[in-house]
Amino acid sequence: MSDVRIRPMTVDDAPRAERVTAIGFHELDTRMFRRSWPDPQLRPPERGANWINRARHLIGTDPGGSWVAERDDEVLGIVVSFVREKMWLLASYAVVPQAQGLGLGKALLAPALEHGRGCLRAMLNASSDPRALRRYHAAGFRLYPQMFLRGTPDRSQIPVVDRVREGTENDIDLMDSVDRQTRGAAHGVDHRLLIQQFRLVVSESRSAQGYAYLDDGVALLAATDRRTASRLMWEAIASSEDVLIGHITPENGWAVDVGLAARLDLHQEGYQALRHMRPPKPYLPHGALM
Template sequence: MDPTAVGRSGAVILRPMRVDDVAEAERLSALAFAVLEGNSDLTRPPERAAAWQVRTAHLVSRDGAGCWVADADGTMVGFATSLRREGLWILATYAVHPSWQARGIGRALLDAAAHHGRGALRRMVGATTDPKALRRYRSAGLDLHPTMVLEGTVGATAMELPLHVRDGRPSDHEWMDSLDRGLRGAGRGEDHTLLSALHPLRVIDRPHRRGYAYLAPDSTVELLAASDRRTATDLLTDALSGAVGADVRQAHVTAANQWAIDVGMAAGLSLRAQGYLCLAGMKPPSPYLHHRALL
């Protein structure tokens, strides 16, 4: 299907996203998610907004055919960004202005972005709890897997500092790609350069066991992939050990990753359900904690 064929919905047209749209898309995304979550602050902190823009500009440059804007008389009213890595298509961010929701704009945007993934054997989307989003994803043939979040203050208790964890470097990216191919069917290629610029990278590279984790500012992990549960446990423990006494929030835990629940509970965190990992052509990866946008 030609994505431009779904280009009109009343006065709204779809057009490819440009790098100079990224700042406006960031504001729209912050607004849509704040309204969804009932937050009165409709903007992101400057450093988070800047990281969002760097990541999205990377996608628009690298995956232009997967990034679309809904435009009403020159005003952005929605957008979808997506990426294709080997045989995997990923929806990165997707939002429609609250005043324009539930009018079919989201459907048109998702169809256009999904065209970038035509022929891909696997698809991944991280979802909020917005019932409109869930309806869209299920209609697109994705399976919905509930996810959990671990949160609270990291206790100083029995957290034994794991051995063999070191800082990652560019020469690690090749084996990290092989690990991701085994876990999610696709390496990350240039996304590792982007992620390494935004986050500290910690790795374990031992005979017969390997894994990596990109760390968030609060010392949780933004993304973790490992060959086995012990390595994943060591990497998450290593990350949380940097947050003893601080409040943290570790999201994106699927039921396939009980090891992460064990680490979180050992660190004194509480567990609750929040959001979904939506997948087609694959089961929830494990041991793995997915990235919010680059999954």
């Protein structure tokens, strides 16, 4: 450990950092996956490129939250965190398998947490890795189990979806308002990145608003009431052949209702880790940008 240096991450580190997370998460998935599930696959190049773009975006908009552990010019671990409107968020956190057990995880998380010390609340999506969960719990996070829905929907069960339109950058103010009402902080500049990567749909009426980013299911969904959230989720299901909708807390039971009505399979995996806040609702967070 004495020959390992913890230093701020730069945009030039992003490709190496992506490989650290791809290898680290693949090892975790291989160690934790259930026998009835398909064997885990290493992150494909397209998703790797999205990870790099996202990391560079976060370093560019909030450079103090991202760090690497380096030894002899080799990156052994990384953490990517950021602050949005007094909310601290953890986007990614991994150590390569051969360097685990050396204390690098704790050493990396410390400056990231310090970066968010003045924040009113904090949020992250956690895997089921027991070591990471102990670390988050020790840092003051409460852990809420998450579910996910997966499968090919029964199209005969999908209702006619109305009052949903395509979204654009002109909807960012509306979406930031919905963010503040649901999770307590706007995504702000993150919406511009999300719009580049996903299809955006919006639903609004005089009394309710909501939006969703779609990608073979839901990448992120926020709404001011359950009816609007359900409408957006039905649009996601109707637009996909094989559906994956993740990060569902018990407080968002409306999503379970919709998914089971569409004949999707329900599973439990991972946790939403929160500090000084309750699970947002109606809300399905993005895996990294929350």
